[in-house]
Amino acid sequence: DQQVKQNSPSLSVQEGRISILNCDYTNSMFDYFLWYKKYPAEGPTFLISISSIKDKNEDGRFTVFLNKSAKHLSLHIVPSQPGDSAVYFCAASGPNMDSNYQLIWGAGTKLIIKP
Amino acid sequence: NAGVMQNPRHLVRRRGQEARLRCSPMKGHSHVYWYRQLPEEGLKFMVYLQKENIIDESGMPKERFSAEFPKEGPSILRIQQVVRGDSAAYFCASSPIRDREAFFGQGTRLTVV
Numbered sequence: 001d002q003q004v005k006q007n008s009p010s011l012s013v014q015e016g017r018i019s020i021l022n023c024d025y026t027n028s029m030f031d032y033f034l035w036y037k038k039y040p041a042e043g044p045t046f047l048i049s050i051s052s053i054k055d056k057n058e059d060g061r062f063t064v065f066l067n068k069s070a071k072h073l074s075l076h077i078v079p080s081q082p083g084d085s086a087v088y089f090c091a092a093s094g095p096n097m098d099s100n101y102q103l104i105w106g107a108g109t110k111l112i113i114k115p
Numbered sequence: 116n117a118g119v120m121q122n123p124r125h126l127v128r129r130r131g132q133e134a135r136l137r138c139s140p141m142k143g144h145s146h147v148y149w150y151r152q153l154p155e156e157g158l159k160f161m162v163y164l165q166k167e168n169i170i171d172e173s174g175m176p177k178e179r180f181s182a183e184f185p186k187e188g189p190s191i192l193r194i195q196q197v198v199r200g201d202s203a204a205y206f207c208a209s210s211p212i213r214d215r216e217a218f219f220g221q222g223t224r225l226t227v228v
Contacts, residue, residue, distance in 0.1 A: 043206050043219030107157035
């Protein structure tokens with residue numbers, strides 16, 4: 001049962017254009033969402049987060065949008081740069097029936113920025 | 116302030132041997148999480164620990180796997196009698212506050228031959 005889904009395994013975007021990565025979730029109890037970036041052979045690096053009380057959070061070139069009614073969030077990167085090529089993971093947090101704590105992760109989207 | 120340190124970076128074990136993975140959290144962080152990433156898959160939560168306590172081990176296989184975070188020293192993920200299916204990247208993360216942004220180590224890549 002995948003509670004956090006990233007339906008696009010990969011995404012290719014031209015340098016300078018906007019990259020939009022999508023994430024859907026099923027558990028309405030999630031109240032905090034995070035995006036991580038991962039380069040090969042390295043651990044994930046925290047990128048940006050958003051609380052369920054907000055619908056937008058911006059940090060430089062990165063903006064996360066949250067649509068609670070659709071249970072959907074997206075990460076916008078603009079303008080896209082070659083160094084943004086990485087795997088992006090969406091994660092969700094909140095009370096869980098089965099455990100006290102669990103960060104639930106999507107399977108990741110590989111972003112490729114073309115020069 | 117050093118980041119999360121994991122060692123070894125690469126570990127090769129024969130089937131049936133034991134694997135011990137170490138994680139030193141960031142200074143001041145008392146929350147430690149272990150994740151496993153199988154090839155072509157996302158991160159899977161395994162266990163969440165605080166000093167001397169296992170808070171949530173719902174993601175850890177019931178047999179052969181154990182984790183600890185002693186009062187002194189690093190957190191240890193121990194896999195007994197490894198099998199080929201244990202081959203994966205194991206990531207440790209730590210955070211100062213439960214349930215929020217966690218900082219990851221570079222991972223230990225375990226290969227079982």
